[in-house]
Each structure stands twice: as C-alpha cells, then as structure tokens.
Amino acid sequence: MLVDTLCSVAFYCQRCGQIEITDVPLFTGHGRQVLTCSHCGAEKAAIRFAPRSGLIVETTCGVCGSLNRFTYPLRKAKALRFEKIYCESDHFELGYIGRWQDIAEFLDFNAAEYDALHPQDAYNFMERQQILLEAFNRLHDFAEEGEILCPCGGHEFTADIAEDAIHLTCTRCGSYAVIPAATAEDLRQLQPGCEIDFLRPDLLRKR
Ligand SMILES: [Zn+2]
Ligand SMILES: [Zn+2]
Numbered sequence: 001m002l003v004d005t006l007c008s009v010a011f012y013c014q015r016c017g018q019i020e021i022t023d024v025p026l027f028t029g030h031g032r033q034v035l036t037c038s039h040c041g042a043e044k045a046a047i048r049f050a051p052r053s054g055l056i057v058e059t060t061c062g063v064c065g066s067l068n069r070f071t072y073p074l075r076k077a078k079a080l081r082f083e084k085i086y087c088e089s090d091h092f093e094l095g096y097i098g099r100w101q102d103i104a105e106f107l108d109f110n111a112a113e114y115d116a117l118h119p120q121d122a123y124n125f126m127e128r129q130q131i132l133l134e135a136f137n138r139l140h141d142f143a144e145e146g147e148i149l150c151p152c153g154g155h156e157f158t159a160d161i162a163e164d165a166i167h168l169t170c171t172r173c174g175s176y177a178v179i180p181a182a183t184a185e186d187l188r189q190l191q192p193g194c195e196i197d198f199l200r201p202d203l204l205r206k207r
C-alpha cells in the first residue's frame with residue numbers, strides 16, 4: 001500500500017463552528033481542493049500544491065474576514081505532528097495541522113480539559129467556539145439588516161471576539177456593547193430586535 005497521506009488538517013467552520021479532521025492526500029494533482037463543512041456546506045479552506053513552495057493552505061477568518069495563506073514545504077508538512085493555525089491579523093484560532101492521531105488527541109483533550117476546569121458548564125471547548133461563531137454571525141446579519149442601532153444613531157460597528165462575548169464598537173461615537181456569547185441561553189437571547197445596551201466611553205471615564 002502506498003502511503004499517500006501528507007498530513008491532516010482540521011478547521012473550525014467559520015459559519016457553524018463544527019470541526020472535523022480531513023486527510024490531505026500527497027497527490028492531489030494540480031487542482032485546488034476545497035474543504036467544505038460536512039455540517040453546513042460552507043467552504044472552510046482550500047489547499048493546493050505549488051511545485052516550489054509545497055502545500056499551500058488558504059482560509060478566511062470568520063472574525064476579521066482576512067484571507068490567510070500558509071505555506072508548508074512538503075518535507076515539513078510530512079514531519080508535522082501538531083501545529084495550531086491562527087489568523088495572522090487577529091490571532092483567532094482557525095484550526096490545526098499535523099497527524100490525524102495528534103489532532104484527534106488534542107481535540108479530545110481540549111474537550112476533557114475544558115470540562116475539568118469548568119465542571120459547572122455543560123458545554124466544552126468546541127461548543128464554546130461554535131457558540132461564539134454563531135453569535136458573531138448573527139450579530140453580523142443584524143448589523144447588515146440595520147437592526148442594531150447605537151444611541152448616537154450610528155449603525156456601523158466593529159466586532160471583536162473575546163473569550164466568552166462579542167464586543168461591538170460604534171464606529172461613529174465609540175460607544176460599545178458587550179454581548180455575552182458563552183451559553184446556548186445567550187444564543188436564545190440573540191434574536192432580531194433584541195435589546196443591545198451601548199455604553200459611552202466618556203461616561204465610563206467619569207466613574
Ligand atoms: Zn459549517
Ligand atoms: Zn482574523
């Protein structure tokens with residue numbers, strides 16, 4: 001049998017947050033292979049081989065929208081055991097590359113470790129990432145449809161993902177809102193027309 005796997009990759013779907021491990025075959029021809037989410041069908045990453053550079057992985061960060069391109073010389077890719085892939089702009093964790101076994105162990109370990117550290121929470125690291133992305137995408141849709149309004153009348157915002165919340169900042173006056181995104185209940189609250197409280201930075205400073 002030919003050893004035809006170069007390495008494995010796992011990306012969080014930037015739409016629904018699901019993660020799954022995929023083998024990268026050593027020979028994919030000259031084409032570009034698109035990895036799609038088996039859960040929602042969204043495009044997660046594209047891989048291709050360049051004669052000189054090796055394996056090229058392209059993936060768009062769902063948080064800041066920037067296209068990331070990572071290059072792994074073939075020899076390096078084959079020797080990789082486990083490496084995290086971060087967005088180069090905002091360091092959001094996008095996925096992992098390495099050996100199937102090591103990635104699988106990391107994902108299992110992460111889930112177990114998270115549960116051990118937060119026994120009161122009924123969700124694990126992967127679900128948490130999923131909730132954050134889902135909340136982020138919903139807020140993006142609300143903003144697109146003009147459903148989020150700052151008290152100043154502004155309706156354009158920048159969004160940042162924090163550990164368990166999304167931070168929205170009004171581009172017009174700098175007011176910001178913290179939208180909790182840690183639990184399924186937080187997601188249930190996040191409906192079109194839901195109330196979002198904006199805090200004005202100048203009022204905060206006086207306290
Ligand atoms: Zn998906
Ligand atoms: Zn990013």
Ligand SMILES: [Zn+2]
Pocket residue numbers: 150151152153154170171172173174175
């Ligand atoms: Zn404002």
